[in-house]
Amino acid sequence: MSRAADRLKVVLNHLDRSHDAVRASFTSAQNVSYHHHPQSLQYTFDTDVLTQEQIIAYEENGFILIRNLVSEEDIDRFKNEFERICKREVKVPGLTVMKDVSIAKSEFVEGEKAVTKLQDYQEDPELFRYCVLPQILKYVECFTGPNIMAMHTMLINKPPDTGKKTSRHPMHQDLHYFPFRPADRIVCSWTAMEKVHRENGCLVVLPGSHRGSLQEHDYPEWEGGVNKMYHGVRNYDPNHPRVHLEMEKGDTVFFHPLLIHGSGMNQTNGFRKAISCHYASGDCYYIDVNGTTQENISNEVKDLASRKFGADDSVTFADTWAIRGRLVQGDRISM
Numbered sequence: 368m369s370r371a372a373d374r375l376k377v378v379l380n381h382l383d384r385s386h387d388a389v390r391a392s393f394t395s396a397q398n399v400s401y402h403h404h405p406q407s408l409q410y411t412f413d414t415d416v417l418t419q420e421q422i423i424a425y426e427e428n429g430f431i432l433i434r435n436l437v438s439e440e441d442i443d444r445f446k447n448e449f450e451r452i453c454k455r456e457v458k459v460p461g462l463t464v465m466k467d468v469s470i471a472k473s474e475f476v477e478g479e480k481a482v483t484k485l486q487d488y489q490e491d492p493e494l495f496r497y498c499v500l501p502q503i504l505k506y507v508e509c510f511t512g513p514n515i516m517a518m519h520t521m522l523i524n525k526p527p528d529t530g531k532k533t534s535r536h537p538m539h540q541d542l543h544y545f546p547f548r549p550a551d552r553i554v555c556s557w558t559a560m561e562k563v564h565r566e567n568g569c570l571v572v573l574p575g576s577h578r579g580s581l582q583e584h585d586y587p588e589w590e591g592g593v594n595k596m597y598h599g600v601r602n603y604d605p606n607h608p609r610v611h612l613e614m615e616k617g618d619t620v621f622f623h624p625l626l627i628h629g630s631g632m633n634q635t636n637g638f639r640k641a642i643s644c645h646y647a648s649g650d651c652y653y654i655d656v657n658g659t660t661q662e663n664i665s666n667e668v669k670d671l672a673s674r675k676f677g678a679d680d681s682v683t684f685a686d687t688w689a690i691r692g693r694l695v696q697g698d699r700i701s702m
């Protein structure tokens with residue numbers, strides 16, 4: 368047997384044995400069918416980039432954390448560009464600068480202290496460098512395959528909580544926002560731009576939840592308010608076992624779009640920064656989400672597109688993504 372085939376056999380054997388344990392901890396939370404006996408890898412391509420342990424970890428948990436993947440120098444450049452955008456020294460086409468809902472109506476907060484998130488930075492060449500970093504794409508390819516689209520770009524500047532707990536991001540699955548498939552050929556890359564820990568609201572994940580299905584999402588019923596489009600899984604069980612991903616500057620997590628994740632309150636005085644990109648295979652295809660649980664977010668996004676960019680009724684949810692997507696490797700086949 369070849370080395371690659373040998374390696375695959377070891378991984379599959381391991382997965383077949385260990386799935387039962389992971390499954391057992393998730394039966395209560397979601398509707399998963401537990402009759403999966405892997406004949407091949409479902410979530411990863413074995414391209415000799417991931418170690419056996421990493422393949423197993425992603426197949427089982429739905430995420431892998433790579434330490435020290437992005438250099439300080441690159442991160443400082445992203446931070447610098449973020450500051451320039453907040454000071455309005457640069458104007459980026461298509462970019463949304465979002466303020467936290469609890470300070471959105473305050474006239475007294477200016478500059479980066481007012482900003483909770485930059486959405487859609489793909490037209491900013493300095494920030495978009497993140498999406499084409501070779502060491503990131505090398506990992507992305509293990510999940511998407513060789514044709515890679517950058518579909519969704521964000522820089523998150525999680526603010527100190529104002530006391531209303533609005534700095535939380537409810538537990539959700541990113542696939543809720545995406546009208547393209549297959550889910551297994553989509554991956555998020557999320558890089559800490561400084562130390563992130565429990566106190567400043569690190570990512571919180573439910574390992575293995577990527578093996579479930581897409582859940583119904585809606586605004587959580589939070590007394591202090593919820594940020595625009597921060598939908599959460601509807602029947603979230605707060606007692607479900609979770610993992611807090613504490614990370615150093617430059618550490619990067621790659622995670623599956625069905626992985627249930629969120630982030631807690633930022634209880635420090637500092638802004639917690641992270642930069643991210645969602646990638647999809649250039650061979651993915653768009654779906655019509657009308658009549659599905661994604662209809663609510665689809666309507667919100669279309670509404671925003673019409674208010675912000677004057678898009679008319681003929682612009683679909685899929686169109687809003689096709690406009691934003693950028694090819695970063697290989698061919699744009701059907702996206």
Ligand SMILES: CCCCCCCCCCCCCCCCC(=O)SCCNC(=O)CCNC(=O)[C@H](O)C(C)(C)COP(=O)(O)OP(=O)(O)OC[C@H]1O[C@@H](n2cnc3c(N)ncnc32)[C@H](O)[C@@H]1OP(=O)(O)O
Binds near residue numbers: 465467596
């Ligand atoms: C053709 C291309 C189309 C592109 C479409 C763009 C789609 C973008 C979103 C896609 C979602 C991506 C997937 C995300 C993954 C998970 C997430 O991160 S979900 C959270 C993402 N959230 C957003 O992307 C929100 C986008 N931002 C906005 O829509 C706007 O910033 C805004 C929140 C509507 C604020 O608009 P703006 O014009 O900047 O603000 P104001 O004029 O000051 O306020 C208008 C109105 O809105 C209230 N408000 C302000 N900020 C917030 C907030 N954070 N949350 C809730 N409400 C907010 C504000 O108080 C005003 O209210 P009023 O009652 O009218 O006074």
Ligand SMILES: Nc1ncnc2c1ncn2[C@@H]1O[C@H](COP(=O)(O)OP(=O)(O)OP(=O)(O)O)[C@@H](O)[C@H]1O
Binds near residue numbers: 565600603605630632
């Ligand atoms: N009702 C809910 N619906 C959806 N998500 C929720 C709900 N309540 C809490 N969450 C989310 O669960 C995650 C963890 O929240 P929490 O504020 O407890 O943070 P934490 O990191 O566990 O902090 P702590 O150390 O205080 O426990 C966050 O993503 C939060 O937004």
Ligand SMILES: O=C(O)CCC(=O)C(=O)O
Binds near residue numbers: 521525536541570629
């Ligand atoms: O950085 C965070 O708090 C998580 C953001 C997130 O999950 C998202 O915007 O989809």
Ligand SMILES: [Fe+2]
Binds near residue numbers: 628
């Ligand atoms: Fe997310």
Ligand SMILES: [Mg+2]
Binds near residue numbers: 631
């Ligand atoms: Mg908690």
